Amino acid sequence: MSAVRTERYVEESRRGIADPVLRRALSGLQERFGRGTAEAYRRLPEGPGLRQTAHAIREKAIANLDLLLERLAARIRANGGEVFFAATGEEAVSYCAGIARRRGVKLAVKGKSMVTEEIGLNSVLAAQGVEVVETDLGEYIIQLAGESPSHIIAPAIHKTRNEVADLFARKLGIPYTTDPPRLTQAARRALREKFLAADMGISGVNLACAETGHISTVSNEGNIRMATTLPPVHVAFMGLERIVARLDEYEIILRLLCRGASVQDIGTYVSLIGGPRRPGESDGPEEFHLVVVDNGRSRLLADPRFREMLCCIRCAACLNVCPVYGRIGGHAYGFAYSGPVGAVVTPLLTGVQRGRDLCRGETLCGACKDACSMDIDLPRMLLELRAILAAGDATWGVKPEGGLERNVWRIWAGLVSHPGLYERLLRAGAVLQGLLPRGVAGWIRRLPPPLSGWTQSRDFPPLAKAPFRSRWARRRREVGRG
Amino acid sequence: MADERKERFFLDSLRRALGPPPQASRPMEDLFPRKPSAEDQRLLGAVSGRSEREREELLRRLRAAAAPLHLQIEAVVDLAAARATVLRLVAEKSPEWGGEKQLVAWSHKLIESLDLAEPLARQGIPLWMTAPIDPGLAPEAAAEERARQRARIAASFIGITTADFCLAETATVVLRSRPGEPRSVALLPSIHIALVRRGQILADLKELFALLRWDERYRGAGVSNCLSLISGPSKTADIEATMVHGAHGPREMFLLILPD
Numbered sequence: 004m005s006a007v008r009t010e011r012y013v014e015e016s017r018r019g020i021a022d023p024v025l026r027r028a029l030s031g032l033q034e035r036f037g038r039g040t041a042e043a044y045r046r047l048p049e050g051p052g053l054r055q056t057a058h059a060i061r062e063k064a065i066a067n068l069d070l071l072l073e074r075l076a077a078r079i080r081a082n083g084g085e086v087f088f089a090a091t092g093e094e095a096v097s098y099c100a101g102i103a104r105r106r107g108v109k110l111a112v113k114g115k116s117m118v119t120e121e122i123g124l125n126s127v128l129a130a131q132g133v134e135v136v137e138t139d140l141g142e143y144i145i146q147l148a149g150e151s152p153s154h155i156i157a158p159a160i161h162k163t164r165n166e167v168a169d170l171f172a173r174k175l176g177i178p179y180t181t182d183p184p185r186l187t188q189a190a191r192r193a194l195r196e197k198f199l200a201a202d203m204g205i206s207g208v209n210l211a212c213a214e215t216g217h218i219s220t221v222s223n224e225g226n227i228r229m230a231t232t233l234p235p236v237h238v239a240f241m242g243l244e245r246i247v248a249r250l251d252e253y254e255i256i257l258r259l260l261c262r263g264a265s266v267q268d269i270g271t272y273v274s275l276i277g278g279p280r281r282p283g284e285s286d287g288p289e290e291f292h293l294v295v296v297d298n299g300r301s302r303l304l305a306d307p308r309f310r311e312m313l314c315c316i317r318c319a320a321c322l323n324v325c326p327v328y329g330r331i332g333g334h335a336y337g338f339a340y341s342g343p344v345g346a347v348v349t350p351l352l353t354g355v356q357r358g359r360d361l362c363r364g365e366t367l368c369g370a371c372k373d374a375c376s377m378d379i380d381l382p383r384m385l386l387e388l389r390a391i392l393a394a395g396d397a398t399w400g401v402k403p404e405g406g407l408e409r410n411v412w413r414i415w416a417g418l419v420s421h422p423g424l425y426e427r428l429l430r431a432g433a434v435l436q437g438l439l440p441r442g443v444a445g446w447i448r449r450l451p452p453p454l455s456g457w458t459q460s461r462d463f464p465p466l467a468k469a470p471f472r473s474r475w476a477r478r479r480r481e482v483g484r485g
Numbered sequence: 486m487a488d489e490r491k492e493r494f495f496l497d498s499l500r501r502a503l504g505p506p507p508q509a510s511r512p513m514e515d516l517f518p519r520k521p522s523a524e525d526q527r528l529l530g531a532v533s534g535r536s537e538r539e540r541e542e543l544l545r546r547l548r549a550a551a552a553p554l555h556l557q558i559e560a561v562v563d564l565a566a567a568r569a570t571v572l573r574l575v576a577e578k579s580p581e582w583g584g585e586k587q588l589v590a591w592s593h594k595l596i597e598s599l600d601l602a603e604p605l606a607r608q609g610i611p612l613w614m615t616a617p618i619d620p621g622l623a624p625e626a627a628a629e630e631r632a633r634q635r636a637r638i639a640a641s642f643i644g645i646t647t648a649d650f651c652l653a654e655t656a657t658v659v660l661r662s663r664p665g666e667p668r669s670v671a672l673l674p675s676i677h678i679a680l681v682r683r684g685q686i687l688a689d690l691k692e693l694f695a696l697l698r699w700d701e702r703y704r705g706a707g708v709s710n711c712l713s714l715i716s717g718p719s720k721t722a723d724i725e726a727t728m729v730h731g732a733h734g735p736r737e738m739f740l741l742i743l744p745d
């Protein structure tokens with residue numbers, strides 16, 4: 004598993020918010036994609052309701068996962084490919100490392116893949132002396148910079164052209180230029196060498212089709228097609244949920260994926276791969292391996308509250324509309340997955356307790372559900388997570404939170420059911436609040452501890468001089484007299 | 486084997502997680518049908534019964550979809566015009582990585598009928614034709630042949646392929662893998678030229694998949710070992726969201742459409 008830093012959410016969020024370059028990049032991204040996606044759903048020939056159809060297709064696939072995966076594996080094996088089922092990230096990584104050892108792999112080229120990010124593949128291969136090169140331009144940039152991706156689809160969104168210019172001048176030895184076409188050309192040249200020399204190609208899987216026995220990859224750059232065509236070995240990693248039953252269903256999900264991910268009707272390169280090259284073919288890998296990764300997913304499957312999350316295809320549309328992601332950026336989420344999808348899936352995969360701030364950071368505004376290409380009810384699951392954190396949950400290893408919140412509510416309940424006491428307290432409060440600093444329209448700027456957190460970034464309305472109950476009673480009397 | 490045990494364990498744990506489903510009533514015919522659905526039938530009918538006017542319309546839609554993707558469409562009247570177009574491109578464009586002009590093309594009837602070899606030879610421009618790897622070759626000899634083909638493909642600035650189909654709605658060229666038609670011809674050269682007949686234009690992915698699943702002419706090879714759907718030249722917007730063509734794959738792509 005790659006490093007989990009979810010407990011630093013608050014601190015990292017602060018950092019994200021304080022970074023004006025990041026803020027500008029993110030708002031540009033959300034501006035472009037957020038609206039565009041909604042428009043793209045509306046323009047679907049079937050109408051935006053296709054998202055609900057897609058949801059049903061995904062739910063059916065998830066409910067029949069065992070059958071689908073068996074069929075997929077049988078087909079791929081019949082075509083001469085290998086399929087490995089990895090219960091944990093470690094198993095998946097060591098399977099791949101084993102192939103690399105057996106084949107004497109020195110250089111591996113990689114297409115963007117969130118699941119390999121999740122299981123921490125690169126560092127293990129590197130420790131074994133394999134040079135692993137990320138080939139998606141954005142991933143390549145952040146790999147050169149020694150960072151981690153901050154967006155599922157646009158991993159280098161947080162980098163400016165000036166930073167890329169510096170980086171390429173330093174690492175690729177090219178003359179300094181901030182011109183994106185020239186920078187792209189420099190990466191193209193450097194990576195072409197790598198593609199042609201690589202001993203292994205590594206990719207993720209956007210979606211598999213059980214009926215025909217194919218995995219598929221989508222890219223605009225062509226890097227995944229390179230990585231899965233040129234090297235003699237192709238290892239593809241997929242989360243166990245990334246599958247649908249039939250090709251016509253695949254078609255629907257693919258269209259929504261491309262719209263949700265980048266407001267395209269279709270990605271430039273979509274490949275459906277069913278095994279290694281056939282005898283007589285002069286290119287394509289001679290070995291093809293599919294690694295199906297569980298790594299905690301079957302726990303989501305077993306929990307009816309969270310099974311829906313397995314419908315996710317990691318299109319990132321929810322990131323592009325999330326007001327929280329748009330302010331704090333992807334690194335704050337402390338793991339491979341960021342934004343609303345990360346706020347749900349990361350704690351479930353890496354520990355609900357330590358990732359407790361992620362679900363609390365999201366606003367429950369519902370924008371993610373409306374944007375989700377698979378119509379997943381993310382806000383519902385964010386709430387479920389909060390409920391688990393409050394009440395404790397044995398399945399997810401969460402102890403109930405300290406009694407503070409519960410006790411506060413208990414006291415509150417006691418107060419409101421004793422009107423006399425309640426009113427006396429209100430009157431006392433109305434007098435005492437005179438000691439507190441006031442802001443606009445007399446609102447309270449700072450509450451004393453332990454309530455001070457509430458007014459850290461917002462004001463608090465003052466208590467009315469006369470409580471509503473007594474004003475109400477007075478009005479009734481006046482009206483009665485008139 | 487340990488792996489087999491592991492696999493059984495893996496799938497069993499999925500079944501446990503799924504809980505006691507209506508196992509017996511799981512819809513196998515829905516998951517993996519053996520007969521085309523009514524919708525599939527409709528799609529197959531739409532393809533086979535397409536009128537000349539509808540085909541015109543498809544071509545128009547293809548052009549409209551191709552323009553924003555920088556996929557350049559040339560509808561040519563005959564083989565001679567197609568040959569002229571290719572030769573014009575060869576003359577106009579220069580190799581991205583320096584060196585001499587070289588071309589590579591699939592050995593395919595349609596490409597051979599363009600008779601490109603002779604006019605190119607007159608200009609001293611090599612045209613490499615790919616070929617299937619002879620299954621009778623010893624492994625080392627086969628590996629050498631593969632390496633030779635790859636070197637030629639990588640050295641060529643233009644790659645010429647045909648296509649199985651082309652999809653109007655998304656301006657997509659559909660390539661199914663087969664011996665003699667290396668995938669990298671549409672990938673490594675800086676310019677990709679694809680040739681199709683008008684009759685190969687389908688409306689969309691739905692029609693394509695209906696044909697691959699159910700039409701007797703295509704379902705044998707079906708999706709094939711590697712189906713490539715290519716919609717325009719390679720592109721990226723990873724540096725400050727500026728669109729640049731030619732990230733890794735071809736920088737330019739041309740689709741030549743010949744009459745049937």
Ligand code: SF4
Nearest residue numbers: 315316318319321375
């Ligand atoms: S939750 Fe929905 S929108 Fe977000 S990545 Fe998953 S499928 Fe896409």
